[in-house]
Amino acid sequence: MEKIKCICVMRELFRALSDLESHLLQAHGVSLNEAMVLCAIGKEQVAARTIVERTGLTPSHASKVIRAVEERNLLVRTLGEKDKREMYFSLTDEAYRCLKGIRDEGVEVPEILQPLFASYTDESSESCA
Template sequence: MEKIQCICRMRELFKALSDLEADLIANYQVTLNEAMALCSIGQETVTASVIVERTGMTPSHASKVLRSIEAKELVIRSLGEQDKRQMYFVLSEKGRNCLEDIKRKGVRVPDLLVPLFSEGEEA
C-alpha cells in the first residue's frame, strides 16, 4: 500500500472511532476509553495494571481515565489489604448499570468498522 494511502486510511479509521466515541458520549456519557476501562473491569476487582494490560493504554493514560470514571462515580477505588500502595478498582452500581446499558442497547458501529465486529459472530 502506498504510504499516502495508508495515512488516508488511518484518517478514515480515526474518524470512525471518533464517531463511535461521539455515540457513546451522547447515549451513555462515557468516552471510548472510559467504556473500555469499564469493560475491562467487568464483574471483577482489578488493579490499574490489569486495566492497562486489557486496554493497551499507557499507565499514565489509564490513571487519567480511572480518575475520570471515579469522578463520575462509575468505579470504587480501594487500597490493597497487604500492600497499601496497591489500588483496586471495582464497578459501582452506577458503573454496572452503565456497562449493562451499553451491552443491552449497544452502540452504532460506523460502516468502516462493521467488518471488524461481524467476524466470528454467530447468526
Template sequence: MEKIKCICVMRELFRALSELESRLMQSHGVSLNEAMVLCAIGKERVAASTIVERTGLTPSHASKVIRAVEERNLLVRALGEKDKRQMYFSLTKEAHNCLKGIREQGIDIPELLQPLFASYAEGVSDSCE
C-alpha cells in the same frame, strides 16, 4: 499499500472511531476509553496494571481515565489488603448499569468498522462482566 494511502486509511479509521465515541457519549454518557476501563474491570476488583494490560492504554493515560471515571462515581478505589501501597478498583452500581445499557441497547457502529465488529463477534464471548 502506498505509504500515503496508509495515512489516508488511518485518517478514515480515526474518523470512524471518533464517530463511534460520539455515539457512545450520546447514548450512554461515557467516552470510548471510559467504557474500555469499565469493561476491563467488569465484576472484578483489579489493580491499575490490570486495567493497563486489558485496555492497551499507557499507564499515564489509564491513570487519567481512571481518575475521570472515579470522579464521576463509576469506580471505587480501595487499598490492597496485603500491600497497602497497591490500589484496587471496582465498579459502582452506576457503572454496572452503564455497561448493562451498552450491552442491551448496543451502539450504532459506523459503516467502516462494521466488518471488523462482525468478524470479531463470531466466537468471541462478552468479556465485559
C-alpha cells in the same frame, strides 16, 4: 500498501472511532476510553496494571481515565491488603447500569468498522459486566 494510502486509511479509521465515541457519549454518557476501562474491570476487582494490559492505554493515560470515571462515581478504589501502595478498582452499581445500557442498546458501529465487529465473538467480551 502505499505509504500515503496508509495515512488516509488511518484517517478514516480515526474518524470512525470519533463517530463511535460521539454516539457513546450521547447515548450513555461515557467516552470510548471510559467504556473500555469499565469493560476491562467487569465483575472483577482489578489493579491499575490489569486495566492497562486489558485496554492498551499507557499507564499515565489509564490513570487519567480511571480518575475521571472515579470522580463520576463509576469506580470504587480500595487499597491492596498485602501492599497498601497497590490500588484495586471495582465497578459501582451506576457503572453496571451504564454497561448494561450499552449492552442492551448497542453502539452504532460506523460502516468502516463493521467487518472488524462482525469477526468479534462474544467469548472475547466475557470480562465485560
